[in-house]
Amino acid sequence: MELREYKPVLLLAQNKLNKFLNFPDTATGRLGPPRIPIVGYLPFFNKRLPHKQMTRLSQTYGPVMGIYFGNLPNIVLSGWEAVKEGMLNDDLIGRPSYGFATLLHKEQKGIILTEGDLWKEQRQFTRHHLKSLGMGKASHEVVIQEEAEELIKDIKASQSSVDLTKLFAVSFVNILWSLMGGKKLSRKDPSLLNVVESLDNVLRDADNVAYNDTERLHDYCQILVSTSHISALATVTTQSCYIVDFIPKTVEEHKATLDPDNPRSFIDVYLNEITKHSNNPDTTFSEAQLVSVCWDMFSAGTDTSTSALSNAVLMVILHPHVAQAIYKELDQVVGRNRLPSMEDKHRLVYTEATLNEVYRFRQPAPLSVPHKALKDTILQGHRIPAETVVLMNIYSVHMDQDYWGDPHVFRPERFIKSDGSLRKDERFIPFGKGKRLCVGEPQARMSTFLFFTALMQHFIFKLDPAIPVVDTEGRFGVTLAAPDYKVFAEARF
Template identity: 35%
Template sequence: MDVSSTLVFAGIILVLLWLFSVNNSSKHRLPPGPRALPLIGNLPQIDSNAPFKSITKFSETYGPVVTLYVGRQRTVALFGYDVVKEALVDQGDDFTGREQLPFMLKATRGYGLGISNGERWRQLRRFTLTTLRDFGMGRKGMEEWIQEESQHLEAHIRSLKGQPFEPTFLLGCTVSNVICCLVFGERFNYEDKQFLRLLNIFTEFIRFNTSTMGQLYAIFPWFIERLPGHHHTVFAQMDEVREFIKKKIQEHKETLEPNSPRDYIDCFLIRMNQEKDNPSTEFIYDNLVSTVMNLFFAGTETTSTTMRYALSALIKYPEIQEKMRQEIDTVIGQNRCPNMEDRKSLPFTDAVIHEVQRFLDIVPFSVPRYTLKDISFRGYTIPKGTTILPMLHSVLREEKQWASPWSFKPEHFLDQNGNFKKNPAFLPFSAGKRNCVGESLARMELFLFLVSLLQHFTFSCSEGPDSINLVPEYSGFANMPRMHDIIATPR
């Protein structure tokens, strides 16, 4: 058989496979959606530069629950607060499945908390939440760690003597050191070359997954894997992170004192030893390595990116920055560290931080869910094996939930008397049983770090406020803010 005949034969087989999957789907009452093409599904209708925008447009025609095909993968997108809450909270047990994202599967070897399901997920999530809380996540002990790290950050910025700098890696170091204290039991110097290398790898990994090639890898991993390209470099770099983590685990094994655990790794190693004879345990070495990778990565990137975006927003809106500073000076002054008790007395500052998270919309799709069984939802049947996209973008920008969803307005979180008010549609950490495991830590970091920075510095840029563009540079799996050189003038 010649090459052309082989290609035709392969094409026929693929079309038959697609037709089989579509016919199989017709047995269920799927939500409505746009007509899909063989093999590539609805990809031609999705803008790779901002896929969440294209997918959101489908809801204008087909309603708040939409079926589409990303390649051959059947996908159901959920739009608006009411629908997302109904799925993730009211029917939370049905939507606990996690999509096996190809790039995460490759990086973690399929182990760890991030993309696990079933008993593995239950065991690891319960243990992780309990252990992180025991070591102070959301409590006074963690507050002191963040306050100490704030002082390191302040000292480093002062050493720049008002010169412009790009804050990505500095903020990455600051935030990462907090999770490093929890997981590794140590912090790293801002000049540590290996530490900076790891943070650079995290940034490259996010950029790759947000790029067009990263999106293609997520849809056609079996094909892209066989092509030359930058993705091979990115995954080789993630192997460097794995080796770093393995080295730290070995150091912990050699110095472990079972009656005096120092951090997350110690606690996991102790649990591994306790359950070594349990054939159904999930406390195994591979899960330790990959869960530490999950925590290290997630505990660094999202919070540091949000802080960087916050500084850009404050430079773009200097009147907001000044109003925050006046409130902070009145309540705290400049001579003591802020603490979480101060938040109730800083309603405007708290509102700005919430608005930064809403407006950045860092994970517009949330982290995709996956149906582990057939699910009945809003009169439809969503078959087992369907990807679920809870469109957080549609919640954070929903017109009936926010007065001016497309404008940066801290007033979204203030009542008519200037008091902070909650909005149930504020879901940057997702919702339900698979919401962000580090939500309380991230909230504490954002508040304490940003308040501390505004106590001691005024932020600006050489080109002026109008030069700041808050539209993300990349919009794929995540919204990645643009980089700006900023100036921190000591007060």
């Protein structure tokens, strides 16, 4: 369905509705694309690559654009100035309510989808104690390297082409679980494999639910907007229930063997905190909240890191000169008798620049998790009413041609200074900015670096021609996943 074919009808419908409701252009007073009454812009919404569509629309309607998903007004921010101002505006750090979240957890809990005092306390606690348990630190490096060795063995043992994305997902879930649950599982453990499969199913369908499902979107709107919404909600709910059941079972196991003086994991630390606040009726610490925090870490940490690593391998396959430069640097700095470590990072400048370019070129989260205005606020001179949902278009920042020059070219050199050192850039924001900056960034950066360098040290990858990569744009869900592909892995030594 092409929007231009229906534009006269849409404009007439919108003008009549706006006149009736006394709206100027949209409910927020912002310019934006025409909408159909009740369903808004959803029939024309590009669920495959929404970030690209929003960027194109912003060229017509500006960096602060109003758009309706169903009968709900939203704001999409595009371009560096608008996105930066939005991310740093403390009035825009709220979260909208989602029916599927309350369906799973009875009420909206965790860190990603919460706001206010609960979010502040839980985010601070989680960040502090994950760091104390080794997140992003040298003490956790050994665990990641052990997992990298197991990953390398799995690839070498394969008798045919390999689906790296599935193998990577197992690795990242296992690494996260070592922090949350205190131990790594066997890569063949059925419970681990079921969690990985369920996560993939949830995160591929959750976008369909998220844009069609908020507590303020009427049930009849959901049905009119998309029949696939019901199917997607069923998938998300069913698959999420497996993970939500897996986590409480583990919590119960930890409760039975807990030594308060010697916590083994984040779950133990959190259980101690629940006991500490047991007499406080206003406490935010509960077993339900613990389950939700673990779910958040699984869903956010696994998908973004798996996408980044899968895209990194694909990019070096498609750009052989980049792969050759990385091989040369790894051989010179690390050699072949040990795995790369974090101590090597400052000398593996080209390799690190390549990973930065992957994050820029194939941003795992091109559209931010939806924000919400906590109160009336001003953004780029525009009034944003309280409760308005705001999306940050990070893709538009990373693909700004006026700034980057050749943003659609994969070129790691853009992150290297003339003196050969790594160049930092404030417009490089793959993990966001401000108070909603991703809690797991240190862990994601560290594990992706160690896995990528270990893989490039050991293998030369070639695409399996039986599964052609038609384009490299990827598959959009909650994040932008790498396209489906398989590789043949040739040992370098």
